[in-house]
């Protein structure tokens with residue numbers, strides 16, 4: 001089943017959104033900056049030439065970082081590493097063999113200690129695995145057999161990271177929507193955008209909303225291997241990041257997963273379109289009109305370094321900001337998970353086929369309402385003063401001084417709460433209400449702000465409130 005059919009059937013979009021999704025899926029919007037370079041499959045492929053491998057090959061970088069004395073002792077060059085062969089005193093050795101003999105010769109506690117310290121620094125994720133192999137209960141006892149197992153793990157890691165001789169490394173900039181859906185699925189690393197992610201919040205559902213965003217593209221690095229998911233094919237992905245087009249038509253990388261094989265400056269040298277890392281000054285080139293679920297809540301992708309602001313008419317622009325999944329409902333917006341479902345897409349499809357659910361919206365977690373500001377709050381983000389309280393708060397109100405005073409005083413302090421509510425601030429068409437402190441921190445917004453009944457605007461110099469009425 002192709003991804004488009006899957007989304008239409010199981011992602012719970014409303015009818016209009018299904019239509020918009022299908023159209024954008026089949027015929028992605030292509031900005032002028034891509035047009036001279038993009039192929040018929042909506043990708044720009046840049047082969048990485050061999051002489052560039054040395055600085056990009058993380059297997060090599062890891063070997064040099066963890067075993068610098070081995071590299072210098074045998075004078076191992078990148079060419080030796082790439083060919084996995086070293087001529088030394090007229091004998092030819094495989095690099096792997098040199099690594100093994102480095103550990104089996106003169107094995108000492110100090111040697112292992114230094115190895116582990118460097119692993120801890122350069123391969124933190126893998127460190128504990130190595131550590132448990134290297135030591136038995138007493139940390140001072142070096143167990144030779146286990147050390148060899150650890151060395152094998154290290155060699156596996158090098159092999160996993162290194163650029164293979166037979167494979168062609170390519171940088172790919174993709175507007176192909178199937179790539180967007182599959183990029184983190186069926187890999188030996190995982191993000192919550194994997195279609196089979198066991199994350200409690202099913203963030204992968206938000207991929208549907210990405211499809212209509214004209215600012216967005218996917219950048220990935222592949223070694224040419226292919227993978228498949230429910231009959232849909234794409235390249236194996238060694239590293240990937242969303243990129244966002246800004247007002248000046250620059251591409252901005254957002255965040256690389258599982259690691260950045262290439263630096264943004266290196267990519268910029270190779271790509272025909274200027275690219276840089278995103279910063280707080282980012283402003284998206286196009287407004288985004290999000291898709292909606294059939295229950296009226298928006299579907300837009302989890303953001304790693306942007307906020308969506310200024311959403312007149314239900315559309316919004318992207319600006320440099322924070323991470324979060326932001327959902328719009330009528331004129332409100334809230335951050336946080338909206339589904340409680342952990343079993344991944346394939347199980348969802350099976351359950352729907354067995355009529356155990358209709359689609360993902362069957363697992364919708366209705367947001368709660370903050371008792372203080374009346375804004376919606378993701379169920380996973382509510383705060384309570386006492387565990388068994390009915391009343392819930394958003395983080396801002398929970399941390400607000402007035403809530404604190406209420407926490408410390410008796411129930412008949414309602415007057416205070418009323419007073420604060422009346423002097424709250426909000427943006428028209430947006431039911432979020434801010435207290436003065438939070439509002440002041442939002443002053444950089446150029447939108448007009450409502451203060452009670454009076455219209456209050458912020459001037460261009462970002463410091464005066466101009467009252468109308």
Ligand SMILES: [Zn+2]
Pocket residue numbers: 370371372373374375393394395396397398
């Ligand atoms: Zn609140």
